[in-house]
């Protein structure tokens with residue numbers, strides 16, 4: 718009996734009022750897209766570091782799984798493994814366009830990301846013309862002028878007689894802008910001319926790296942944003958987040 722009362726108390730607490738940084742949008746708002754854009758903009762600073770009181774993790778840094786690079790035999794041979802990748806910047810996005818279909822619980826965003834910065838560790842084995850290099854060290858890089866499309870598809874599920882929105886994993890597609898990469902600790906004992914040349918090869922082949930990193934980054938962003946959205950929509954009911962406003 719005691720447990721039941723405690724559980725009820727928790728249930729009450731769980732249905733806490735919506736915090737001020739979550740702006741609700743009326744279902745019958747004549748410009749619902751505009752309202753949702755404003756609402757996401759208000760929430761954005763919170764996304765970066767997380768919202769501890771709602772157990773929402775921060776987006777940054779975003780940890781990526783290992784990225785492996787294997788270039789073809791006709792190319793310069795570049796084999797590399799990049800590990801411990803941490804990505805900064807994806808939460809500084811700017812919403813370019815948003816389409817909402819509330820009846821289908823579908824939201825389509827197009828977002829601009831001015832700059833993504835990453836750092837990690839590389840293990841590289843490359844040969845190109847007379848240049849052969851095997852080694853490890855830190856890698857850093859910047860991606861600028863990125864865009865991504867994000868499609869969020871959800872379902873309404875019933876919990877204790879209330880409706881809650883639950884999203885399937887978001888669909889994220891990145892469009893590439895410019896990439897700059899730098900390998901540190903090259904040839905600690907060799908000449909800096911070769912180090913410069915190696916970095917040039919890496920820069921010239923940045924697309925190789927980017928193509929391998931892209932799917933991993935898309936997957937990781939999709940998972941992170943889906944988790945965050947679902948924590949919020951699991952906590953506040955559909956009617957709380959999208960109330961009907963009487964005219």
Ligand SMILES: *[C@@H]1O[C@H](CO)[C@@H](O)[C@H](O)[C@H]1NC(C)=O
Pocket residue numbers: 747748750751
């Ligand atoms: C809704 O707001 C957006 C962004 O401010 C604007 O571009 C669009 O024209 C508005 N649509 C309507 C139907 O008012």
Ligand SMILES: *[C@@H]1O[C@H](CO)[C@@H](O)[C@H](O)[C@H]1NC(C)=O
Pocket residue numbers: 796797798840841842
């Ligand atoms: C990368 O990892 C693989 C094993 O997954 C290993 O065989 C290889 O030596 C590593 N280093 C490079 C530069 O490929």
Ligand SMILES: *[C@@H]1O[C@H](CO)[C@@H](O)[C@H](O)[C@H]1NC(C)=O
Pocket residue numbers: 857858859897898899
């Ligand atoms: C990334 O950008 C920062 C700041 O703009 C700059 O200091 C750094 O050298 C850049 N790194 C690369 C690898 O381009």
